[in-house]
Amino acid sequence: MAQSPAHGADHHDHHAAGHHDPQDLKLLGFWIFLVTDVLMFSTLFATFIVLRGGTDGGPTGAELLEINGIIISTFLLLTSSFTSGLAVLAMHQNKVQQMIIWLIVTGLLGAGFIGLELNEFLHLIHEGATLQTSAFWSSFFTLVGTHGVHVTVGLFWMIAIIIQIVRRGLNSDTKGKITVFSLYWHFLDAVWIFLLSIVYLMEVM
Amino acid sequence: MADHNNAHNSHGGERHEHGSLKSYIIGYIISIVLTIIPLVVVMNHMMERTGTIIVIMVTATLQFLVQLIFFMHVRDGEQPRWNAITLVFGILILLTIVVGSIWIMGNNAIGMKM
The missing domain is CATH 1.20.5 (Single alpha-helices involved in coiled-coils or other helix-helix interfaces)
Structure with missing residues (x-):
């Protein structure tokens, strides 16, 4: 109920000619952060590609990487990107419950992805491929692990946003947070596409 | 009210920037197809090395664009x-x-x- 007037005011602010909505500026600021994240991943990708032959006589990626688990985690992350979009759609229709349900689905899919990734890492370590094994495995764990850390941070961030929305309801502030979070989540899926392609598919082909 | 409509036009249809259910579903389906294509090519050894790399990179780039356009709405927003x-x-x-x-x-x- 209390949100209704705030919502109306929000719309009018939007239309003040020549003035930027603070939420739009926050969104742009977050875009710039994502671009700097692209730059960090680009150095990690470049390192991996350059060092991919450096297995030092130890296990190679083609020997140890299992594509079946990766296919499942790819579809988990892709679906979670889709459901985070559905959460944003529900948010714009002011359907709070529906939005929280989609966010929880997104979180569960993301947690499943992280679970599979940890399982994969444990399997690799068990097979004798660790961060110290060779240049190839160092760059592999750094690149894939950095993405995994991003997903993990995203999960905690999402939980914090859900708690805040349960307490304060939807307003222009919490709406901005959801929008920015979904952008981050789509970005992680976009990075994963290149991890799947350059790390996994090119290694096992 | 007239002011309201003007503002809408001058923002280049900003009300569409949230996307629609349809655009999310289209983006999701295209992403799935673009994920399956390189998987099938790699798993069944359908092409030689160079051909496979080209298929993998082209489908990955297309899927990146799909994420940007259908999910991240990079084309929308203010000028x-x-x-x-x-x-x-x-x-x-x-x-x-x-x-x-x-x-x-x-x-x-x-x-x-x-």
């Missing part, structure tokens, strides 16, 4: 599109780092074999 301009700059640096590293270190490897 000028600072977000798109920032992204193009980021991709320029990315390509410089990745392609430059491959090029230089590739030449290095040739030199070291001698």
